[in-house]
Amino acid sequence: MPTSIELQPFIPIILGGNLGAYSTARSFYEAYNTTSLVLCTMITGPIDHSIFIDPIIEPNMMQPEVLGKLLNAIENRYPNTKKIVLASTDNYVELIINHKILFPVSWVIPYVDKELFYPATNKASFYKICEQEGVPYPKTLVITDYEAVLPFDFPIIIKPADSMKYHSIDFPGKEKVYICKNQESYKKIIQNIKDNGYDDEIILQEYIAGDDSFVGVATVYSSHSTGEVKVVSFGQTLLEDHTPSAIGNHLAILTKKDDQIVRDVKKLVKATGWTGFSNYDVKYDSRDQTYKFFELNARLGRSNYYVTAAGKNTATYYVKDFIENQSIDYSVADKQILYSTVPKKLLLDNIQSNELKKIVRQLYKSKEVYHPLASQEEPSMKRKLYVTIATLNYFKKFKVYPQPPQLYDPI
DSSP, X not given: OXXXXXXXXXXXXXXXXXXHHHHHHHHHHHHHOOOEEEEXXXXXXXXXXXXXXXXXXXXXXXXXXXXXXXXXXXXXXXXXXXXXXXXSSHHHHHHHHHTGGGSOTTSBOOXXXXXXXXXXXXXXXXXXXXXXXXXXXXXXXXXXXXXXXXXXXXXXXXXXXXHHHHHTOOOTTOOSSEEEOSHHHHHHHHHHHHHTTOOSXXXXXXXXXOOGGGEEEXXXXXXXXXXXXXXXXXXXXXXXOOSTTTTTOEEEEEEEOOXXXXXXXXXXXXXXXXXXXXXXXXEEXXXXXXXXXXXXXXXXXXXXXXXXXXXXXXHHHHXXXXXXXXXXXXXXXXXXXXXXXXXXXXXXXXXXXXXXXXXXXXXXXXXXXXXXXXXXXOXXXXXXXXXXXXXXXXXXXXXXXXXXXXXXXXX
16 A cells, blocks of 8 residues: 555646556656556546556646646645646646746646757757767658658658647648658648648658568667766567557567667766766667657656566655755666566567567566566455456457558568
């Protein structure tokens, strides 16, 4: 059982009620036996019936004046306890960064200021930083209309440069990222994006061949006092979500150490001046045998529990750096574990490499497989039922939205 929240040395305040929020609360509980206050617009399956989450529901919390009143109410309720505020999605990070004045001065806000935030997280400026630092990234063209001459052949990737602005827009056929196969489709996608209110730069990129196992995710913590990288945790994605609204979400991750990733994330952290957690999406390019960087995310990723499961509990970095003011030793996560939110059979059926299948089977045998929602500390049978159903539901999802065939084979 967690410590009574009134007796905790600090209270994690997490904005948003998704899988990432639950994973962060779970990490705090496992490290410090704490309950987290989760501020969200509604109760969602991932946070419902949790022993270490106290949900606070406010449908209008994205409105600054509403959020300000909510924060003051929490401060008045727990006036003598340290608070640290965290965000589970990009829009909540942006809300925090743009409205830091709303938060009581004693609260810990482990995020950079907007002067650092926007250049690092905008994809167009991020690729300029990659170019300056010699960090590999896909061939890219930044456009404002569709009349530009493409410097690479189809298929191409189309995505907004400003993810947060695009996130606020809804329209039929909207996808997080588009894979475009020809000129006709290209013009239609661009026009649809613009006609529905997105008026910023659009990124066009070469398509890097390879199934889900070519994708990777790197999570990095850099000290707010020195700027030095303190931990790097890298994972090879074995399976991604392919439903249009959730495309790219990591469903299964195999942790591993990669020297190129460590070298390049250090360059990016130094060049951007980033502190706190950052998260990088990459894909392996078999043509030159390098991981190409796609973006910097300003927070712990949705799948952040893979870092904790690999022995680098994410909560401890926040607490040591911001609350306890302790020095943190540098380390690279090298313990191999499997993070998975899907059934074993579905995962193995979607892995093409026999070598990877062998590793996955061995990790199941050695009980080094971690489902982020399936904490053994959770006593609620309603919760256990939800986790089981949510896991099995991926069979249905993959029947409707299977892992797509490659548009061309890796060399």
